[in-house]
Amino acid sequence: MSKQKHPKGLMILFFTEMWERFGYYLMLGIFSLYMIEPETTKFPGLGFTNMQAADVYGTYLALVYLTPFFGGLIADRMLGYRNSILIGGVLMASGYIGLAIPDSMGAFYISLLLIILGNGMFKPNVSVLLGKLYEKPEFISLKDSGYNIFYMGINIGAFVCNFVAAYLRLTYGWGWAFAAAGIGMLIGVVWFLVGLARVPEIKEADTISPKRPGDVSMSRLFAVLFLPAFAAAALGWLIPDNMFGSDSNDAFIFFCIPVLFFFFTTWKTADKKTEREPIAALLAVFGVVIIFWAVFHQNGSALTYWAKNDTSREVSGITETIVNAVAKTEEVSTLPREIKLQGAHGEDLGTIVGPNPYFNNYTKELPVGNIDDKPSDLTEEEWAALSEAQKSEGGQLNLWPTELQASINPFFVVILTPLVVGIFGWLRRRKKEPTTPGKIAWGMIISALSWLVMVVAAVASGNGLDKASVAWLFGVYGVITVGELCLSPMGLSLVSKLAPRRIAALMMGGWFLSTAIGNKLSGVLSGLWDLFEKKSYFFLTNALLTAAAFLIILFLMPWLNRVYKQYVE
Structure with missing residues (x-):
């Protein structure tokens, strides 16, 4: 018996998304590191605190996944x-290359805006286009596995990019790494153009849904949705003080209110049958x-x-030889494990304690290449309090670059992915495969x-008294990846199956809206990182x-399965 074949367009979209994700995750892997890097190092960063960086990170991720809502509408109705x-x-x-411009906060924020807008146009529509390739009867049963394969393409790009980022930013600086993300995205665009010329079925699947009587026009959408949403965001930003912790939190939550109301109206006015x-x-x-994304996307901040x-x-x-072959090791300066600090007038400034000599976990991180001169994160009083003997005890340690941890997932x-796809295929042949909502629950x-x-990792390392083994990072990513494979691509598949055809991209935008809200919450949660002295409590939360x-989705499962079987199977 011959195996079923996937549509030819899968490989075109697979590699297009692979290169897009190469650029996206390259930027994301170094984003927080760039923001918290001191401005006084060899390759200076922005010098943000952890809390500031988490706020910008969460806001950026939220907007990156919010704009697909608008991009889906524009694709559905116009482009x-x-x-x-x-x-x-x-x-x-353009946005990635713009981040390479040095010493310009204006260019930094404008570049982020370009990436946010671009992702809104790109992300939902490549996923919907993939789903439309599987609408032919011979491909319908392969849709879940098709999305799993597509998801694997995303992560090939996400795996490779961090090695490129580590080498470029440690050798030439942050700008070169950001520029490489832009080049990767351009390769994806060229590949997609070649695929359009060689695979006609992609063009055939790209049809603008016919307008149904009663559907709101784009001009009216701008009047009743987009403008109120932006006005609400401005109101949230300008409100004195903060209702939800920061101006960006207030603006984002206010922005979402008209959007959520629009989805409620879409449901209320939909055909009942x-x-x-x-x-x-x-x-x-x-x-x-939303909760899944709130905790999952802490990989770029808290983790x-x-x-x-x-x-x-x-x-x-x-x-060290292996790391240098694929990226580059990162050198850091060392100081004694315990340094007693005394102020100019004899007052006790406390003790810097670090179980490993290259930095303290909670207060002072010792910067790169500063042995003879004052480290940038010590005050003049603190540095003056150190004896010459203490100062001379510094040395160099070689570390693997932090951003490589982003390649573990x-x-x-x-x-x-092949294992998960194989297991679900095995269950499908035996008529025991869970429904798509069931996979999301798993x-x-x-x-x-x-x-x-x-x-367990935090408890085993004494909540920061000892450095934890990198094996714990492999452990958490290994387990959460299985959960991710059951949830994220299955969410895309569920939308493509259940969403009414006329608003397919709009509902895909809704999936990314939920991701956006979760991402913003991930920034809020990560912003609490420094407030948890015991990191085990943070992870337990x-x-x-x-x-x-x-538990909520388990409670909804009987209804979800009934709807799924009624409208899909």
């Missing part, structure tokens, strides 16, 4: 999927997975802080368990939040 993908790719490439219940099921899933400050990253011998995605509980790995979301 089509191909044109939207091309426009989005060019905007993102054919559309209302599928839309309701999708909105319910969107609401629950980056853990890798940088609490993980033993020392390399030597063969390991995509590494597991690439390795485990993803949620597995993700909750993954954070317990970090609870993530585990409990995800477990609560699992």
Whole structure:
């Protein structure tokens, strides 16, 4: 018996998305590191605090996944999927290259805006276009596995990019790494153009949905949705003080209110017999997975802080040779394990204690290449209090670059995707495959368990008294990747199956809206990092939040499965 074949367009979209994600995750892997890097080092960063960086990181991620809502609408009603993908790719490439401009906060924020807008045009439409390739009867049963394969392409790019980023930023500086992200995106655009010429079925799948009587025009959407949303965001930003912790939090939450109301109206006015219940099921899933994204996307903030400050990253011998072959080791200066500090008038300034000599986990991080001169994160009084003997005890340690930890997750995605697809295929042949909502529920509980790995890691390392083994990072990413593979690509697949055809990209935008809200919450949660002296409590909070979301989706499962079987199977 011959195996079923996937549509030819899968490989075109696979590699287009691979290169897009190469650029996206290259930038994301060094984003927090760039923001918290002191301005006085060899390759200066922005000098933000952890809390400032987490706020910008969460806001950026939120907007990156909010704009697909608008990009989906524009593609559905005006431009089509191909044109939207091309426009989005060019905007993102421009943004990445713009980040390479040194010493300009204006260029920094304008570049982020270009990336945000470009992702909004690109991300939902490439996913919807993939789903439309599987609408032919011979491909329908392969849609879930098609999205898993597509997801593997995303993570090949995400795995490779961090090695490129580490080498370029340590050798030539941050700007070269950001520029490489832009070049990767341009390669993806060129590949997509070649694919359009060689695979006609992509063009055939790209059809603008016919306007249904009663559908709101784009001009009216701008009047009743876009303008109120931006006005609400401005109001949230300008309100004196802060209602939700920061101006960016207030603006984002206020912005979401008109958007959420629009989705409610979309459900309320949908056809009762054919559309209302599928839309309701999708909105319910969107609401629950917010928590998943709130904890999952801390990989670029909280877990980056853990890798940088609490993980033993020392390399030597063969390991150092291997790291230097694929990226470059990072040199840091060392000081004694315990330094008693005394002020100019004899007052006790406390003691800097670090179980490893290259930095303290909670207060003072010792910068690169500062042995003879005053480290930038010590005050003049603190530095003056050190004896000459203490100052001379410094040395150099070689560490693997922090951003390489961001490649652990995509590494597991690439390795485990064939296994997960194979298991679900095996269950499908035996008529025991879970429904797509069922797979999402499995993803949620597995993700909750993954954070317990970090609870154990924090306890085992004395909550910062000792450096933790890098094996704990492999452990948490290994478990959470299985959960991710059950949830994230299945969410894309569920939208493509249940969403009414006329608003397919709009509902895909809804999936990314839920991701946006979760991402903003990830920044809020990561912003609490320095407030948790015991990191085990921080990770336990993530585990409990995800477990609560699992219980909600478990409660909804009978209804979700009924809707799924009624409208899909």
